[in-house]
Amino acid sequence: xxxxxxxxxxxxxxxxxxxxxxxxxxxxxxxxxxxxxxxxxxxxxxxxxxxxxxxxxxxxxxxxxxxxxxxxxxxxxxxxxxxxxxxxxxxxxxxxxxxxxxxxxxxxxxxx
Amino acid sequence: xxxxxxxxxxxxxxxxxxxxxxxxxxxxxxxxxxxxxxxxxxxxxxxxxxxxxxxxxxxxxxxxxxxxxxxxxxxxxxxxxxxxxxxxxxxxxxxxxxxxxxxxxxxxxxxx
DNA sequence: CGCATATATAAGCACAAGCACATATAAGGC
DNA sequence: GCCTTATATGTGCTTGTGCTTATATATGCG
Numbered sequence: 001x002x003x004x005x006x007x008x009x010x011x012x013x014x015x016x017x018x019x020x021x022x023x024x025x026x027x028x029x030x031x032x033x034x035x036x037x038x039x040x041x042x043x044x045x046x047x048x049x050x051x052x053x054x055x056x057x058x059x060x061x062x063x064x065x066x067x068x069x070x071x072x073x074x075x076x077x078x079x080x081x082x083x084x085x086x087x088x089x090x091x092x093x094x095x096x097x098x099x100x101x102x103x104x105x106x107x108x109x110x111x112x
Numbered sequence: 113x114x115x116x117x118x119x120x121x122x123x124x125x126x127x128x129x130x131x132x133x134x135x136x137x138x139x140x141x142x143x144x145x146x147x148x149x150x151x152x153x154x155x156x157x158x159x160x161x162x163x164x165x166x167x168x169x170x171x172x173x174x175x176x177x178x179x180x181x182x183x184x185x186x187x188x189x190x191x192x193x194x195x196x197x198x199x200x201x202x203x204x205x206x207x208x209x210x211x212x213x214x215x216x217x218x219x220x221x222x223x224x
Numbered sequence: 225c226g227c228a229t230a231t232a233t234a235a236g237c238a239c240a241a242g243c244a245c246a247t248a249t250a251a252g253g254c
Numbered sequence: 255g256c257c258t259t260a261t262a263t264g265t266g267c268t269t270g271t272g273c274t275t276a277t278a279t280a281t282g283c284g
Contacts, residue, residue, distance in 0.1 A: 004125055011119035012272085023196060029231055042273065044232055049271095063230040063281045071199035078197070081190055084135060087183035124242085141261055154243065156262055161241095175251045175260040 002080040006073040009053035014038060015046045019069065022056055026066040114192040118185040121165040126150060127158050131181065134168055138178040 009015055017036055021027050027035075032043045047067060050056045055074070056067045121127055129148055133139050139147075144155050159179060162168045167186070168179045 004123060007119060007123035008271095011116060011123045013116055014272090019196075023199065030229095039274070040231070041233080041275085045272075048232080060281090065231065069196070069199055071196055074193060074196045075200050077189075078193055081186060081193075084131075084181070084183055084186045085190070087135065087181055088187050120241095126242095142259095151244070152261070153245080153263080157242080160262080172251090175258095177261065 002076045003053065003073065005053040006055065006077060009049050009055055012046065012049075014042075015050055018043070018046055018050060018067075019055060022067050023069045026059075026068045028061075028064040028066055030064075032067075114188045115165065115185065117165040118167065118189060121161050121167055124158065124161075126154075127162055130155070130158055130162060130179075131167060134179050135181045138171075138180045140173075140176045140178055142176075144179075 010019065014036060018032055021032060021035055029040065029043055029047065032038075032047075033040050036043060038046075047056065050067075051058065053073060054070055057070050058065050058067050060066075122131065126148060130144055133144060133147055141152065141155055141159065144150075144159075145152050148155060159168065162179075163170065165185060166182055169182050170177050170179055172178075
């Protein structure tokens with residue numbers, strides 16, 4: 001089930017940046033501080049929100065805390081979107097739409 | 113591109129209820145008031161947020177305003193999710209995962 | 225143990241969000 | 255034109271969020 005906390009968490013642009021970073025690979029807090037050009041307490045607070053929403057997990061490596069993505073809540077969001085997908089799939093079947101989503105740069109739309 | 117306003121809009125539970133309602137069919141403000149058990153100004157304010165985020169559109173019918181869904185912003189959200197989908201698709205290819213998403217009730221999970 | 229590094233939390237402030245209540249605008253019917 | 259119905263907007267209040275600075279906790283090293 002989709003929790004409100006997940007949406008509140010990803011509604012914040014800095015937190016989306018953090019998610020984008022930890023999706024690629026594990027990141028320490030200081031790596032995120034450098035990358036986001038934000039104060040360390042600021043990053044830690046955002047990480048707290050993401051952790052509470054279940055969007056990241058942590059492991060310890062000496063003094064460092066390494067954060068990684070947890071995709072389950074995003075999967076819930078994906079499922080929440082399902083009934084709305086019919087709105088833009090409409091007369092296209094969902095399979096075709098999915099394939100189009102997988103290759104977005106296939107068609108040029110600047111000719112019209 | 114995914115606008116922050118879209119996520120802020122759908123982060124509010126009452127607004128998700130409104131979206132769920134207008135997705136099925138057009139709704140007047142008073143219909144939404146009845147359904148959500150919320151004050152009329154409250155509903156209008158939420159509709160304003162949804163409209164600003166591009167998530168609903170309005171048309172006039174006499175004094176009534178009929179709101180309907182606009183799925184484009186949700187499609188942007190769907191696209192934002194795309195790179196994360198790899199996290200839960202992982203060794204399943206995206207096509208298979210999509211088909212599973214389309215028939216979620218296929219398997220019983222209560223036997224374990 | 226004492227210091228350095230890495231991270232988390234606390235306190236104070238500015239600002240935005242949601243709500244309730246009141247009021248303004250708009251359209252229809254007489 | 256006036257009254258009713260339908261919807262939008264303004265105001266004041268309370269609460270929550272993010273940011274900054276300072277401090278606390280935790281681990282490693284000598």
